[in-house]
Amino acid sequence: MHTDSVHGHTDPATALARAEALCRERGARFTPLRRRVFELVVEAGQPLTAYELLARFAEDGGNPAPPTVYRALEFLQAHGLVHRLASQNRWVVCDHPSDPHGGLFLVCRTCGRAVEWADEGVAQALHTSARAAGFQLPVEVLPEVEGLCGDCVDAH
Template sequence: MRQKTTAAERRAGLAAAERACSRSGKKLTPLRRRVLELVLNAGKPVGAYNLLKSLRADGFSDAPPTIYRTLEFLQAQGLVHRIAKSNTFVACSRPHDDHFGLIFVCRQCGGAVELEEQQVIADIGCCAGRLGFQMSRQVLEVEGTCRDCGAAL
């Protein structure tokens, strides 16, 4: 599974952050910008305490609330997703629009690929409707083995 982020993708992610913040009237502070950069640079899901270590090197506070608050902000802007099954965070692949994504996470390499599948979303929305259930914006996590790791077995 691809684990690199191109320079273009990183720029696009930061540009999306600028737009998201100006749209919502929030500020993309140096801390928030830096955390987003770290997540973008990782190119795959990364843990909160790993990010925290990097922040220390940059002179920011390395206490847990620092990173959790910042990630919460980035999530609220739709720039970062939390992957509950592995307690990690990953940059959103389509930060330009509110979406309901589908993310495939490899158990072996930890890599992740995010898709937006209209058909799946529509079907799930239909189920939710029958249940009278209101979905919130989120990503669905699908665990398994990616092509590269499967081939390596």
């Protein structure tokens, strides 16, 4: 029942095509720089810091300064193509940029991998709890929690 609620396994080419289509649809410019940043985040397959992205540009022979990368990330985030993991200072691809986001990020304390897990139960519990506390939450909330992923549990 939860088996198809996980995201995170789209292949890079598909993700890129989807991102491009989404931007075209919205009249947003998927420039080479933004495309490259997105591609790097997709290829990483796990959350990256902005400075790790800078380092990968350097490997390419490129040499952008931090603001360049941060601006691209902000653009991608604004269009739902990546998420910022605030608790990790890292950025991660979103594989379902057009779907609603009710759920949570599960981040493995050991290997660092993050899974975006859709679950209306969590979203509802959060909203109910927040309302009881007098808080108004945005429609989409994506809390981040740290734990151990299955692989790392198995590996003791």
